[in-house]
Amino acid sequence: xxxxxxxxxxxxxxxxxxxxxxxxxxxxxxxxxxxxxxxxxxxxxxxxxxxxxxxxxxxxxxxxxxxxxxxxxxxxxxxxxxxxxxxxxxxxxxxxxxxxxxxxxxxxxxxxxxxxxxxxxxxxxxxxxxxxxxxxxxxxxxxxxxxxxxxxxxxxxxxxxxxxxxxxxxxxxxxxxxxxxxxxxxxxxxxxxxxxxxxxxxxxxxxxxxxxxxxxxxxxxxxxxxxxxxxxxxxxxxxxxxxxxxxxxxxxxxxxxxxxxxxxxxxxxxxxxxxxxxxxxxxxxxxxxxxxxxxxxxxxxxxxxxxxxxxxxxxxxx
Numbered sequence: 001x002x003x004x005x006x007x008x009x010x011x012x013x014x015x016x017x018x019x020x021x022x023x024x025x026x027x028x029x030x031x032x033x034x035x036x037x038x039x040x041x042x043x044x045x046x047x048x049x050x051x052x053x054x055x056x057x058x059x060x061x062x063x064x065x066x067x068x069x070x071x072x073x074x075x076x077x078x079x080x081x082x083x084x085x086x087x088x089x090x091x092x093x094x095x096x097x098x099x100x101x102x103x104x105x106x107x108x109x110x111x112x113x114x115x116x117x118x119x120x121x122x123x124x125x126x127x128x129x130x131x132x133x134x135x136x137x138x139x140x141x142x143x144x145x146x147x148x149x150x151x152x153x154x155x156x157x158x159x160x161x162x163x164x165x166x167x168x169x170x171x172x173x174x175x176x177x178x179x180x181x182x183x184x185x186x187x188x189x190x191x192x193x194x195x196x197x198x199x200x201x202x203x204x205x206x207x208x209x210x211x212x213x214x215x216x217x218x219x220x221x222x223x224x225x226x227x228x229x230x231x232x233x234x235x236x237x238x239x240x241x242x243x244x245x246x247x248x249x250x251x252x253x254x255x256x257x258x259x260x261x262x263x264x265x266x267x268x269x270x271x272x273x274x275x276x277x278x279x280x281x282x283x284x285x286x287x288x289x290x291x292x293x294x295x296x297x298x299x300x301x302x303x304x305x306x307x308x309x310x311x312x313x314x315x316x317x318x
Contacts, residue, residue, distance in 0.1 A: 039289045041259040043070070044281045048086070051281030052093055054258070055101065061318055062269060063277045064253060065101035066138060067094070070282035072106040073113055080111040084122040088129050095133025102165075103130065104138040104278065107150055120153050127161040136188065138229075141167040143196045144174075144203075151178060155185070162186040165229070169194035170214045171203045179217055188227035190255070191217055193234070211237050215244070222249050229276065231255040235264055247273045262317035277318070 044054035048069070055065050069087060074080050087105060094101050103126075110126075111118030123139075130137050139154055141147065154166045165188035168175050172194060182189060193210060194203065204210045211234070218241060221228040228249075230241065233256055241247050247254060253274040256265045269275040 035289065039285050042257065042289060043285045044279050046281065046283050048090060048281065051279060054279050055099065056097060058277050058318060059099050063275055065099060066104050066255060066276055066278045067101060068104040068280045070280050070284045071109040072142065073108045075113050077114060077118065080114060080118060080122065084110045084125065087126055091126065091129050091133050091135050094135055100134050102136040102138050104140055106140045106142055107153060108142055108146065112149060116149055116153060120156065123153065123157055127157060127164055131161060131163050136163050136165065138165045138190055139167060141169050144172055144198050158185045158187050165190055167192060170217055171210055173202050179220060183221060183224050183226050188229055189221055190229035190231050192231045215240060218246050222246055222252065225251060227251045229253050229255045233261045266318050
């Protein structure tokens with residue numbers, strides 16, 4: 001990124017969890033309506049029905065699917081149980097539609113902010129329902145201070161269920177060590193560059209060095225014949241990975257967020273590469289939208305254009 005883009009990205013990350021700003025936006029009818037128009041490119045809607053409608057459309061076009069009910073940092077047991085129940089119903093609905101997709105989520109959405117045991121209990125329930133419906137689960141990665149807890153819970157559950165994968169952030173210095181351990185477990189590994197604002201010294205900024213590291217991690221997974229999701233919109237990085245033959249490996253899929261680079265993902269699918277769209281829905285779209293812009297600042301141009309033009313975006317782009 002350019003220096004000004006980095007500043008803009010860091011500023012967005014710093015306000016992403018500002019509850020006062022979030023509350024102000026949600027209580028402002030005018031701002032909420034405008035931002036929701038822009039969010040429609042990246043979020044399927046606020047309800048499960050809208051999320052499923054989007055998934056069915058994409059699945060019928062030949063894409064693999066990952067679906068998430070947006071949320072994180074849930075702080076009451078009641079809200080955690082409610083989120084877990086929503087994921088259960090989502091899994092069952094995918095199964096009923098014979099869609100062999102993936103359901104993604106943050107552990108902090110289903111109980112980790114309260115206790116590891118609550119998160120594990122809810123995760124175990126979801127894993128059982130997912131196994132019954134031939135659905136894969138993918139645990140997302142959160143801020144670095146949560147990494148040890150997330151990986152501990154994942155290691156424990158992976159002893160019982162092989163249908164659960166884990167996300168790793170390539171930009172964290174610790175990730176090489178984590179990958180060497182997790183590559184021994186059966187679950188799919190999902191590699192992302194990393195979008196959270198972290199303390200200096202523990203991460204590698206967006207750079208050629210980070211891209212080389214990403215390629216190294218992909219190579220490690222492929223050499224181990226380990227199921228892998230390459231989750232990036234970086235076209236130059238994907239060109240390099242394709243040239244090395246990595247994207248064509250049978251255990252590899254390329255995953256992109258819905259609405260970010262549909263043109264690129266469509267091209268990859270037409271080239272015979274396993275291509276997955278990451279679809280989201282829910283009322284907690286504010287944080288999700290901010291992060292989409294923070295990780296790729298030019299998305300702000302798309303956001304503003306969508307608001308001004310009031311286009312019906314997303315559904316016809318693939």
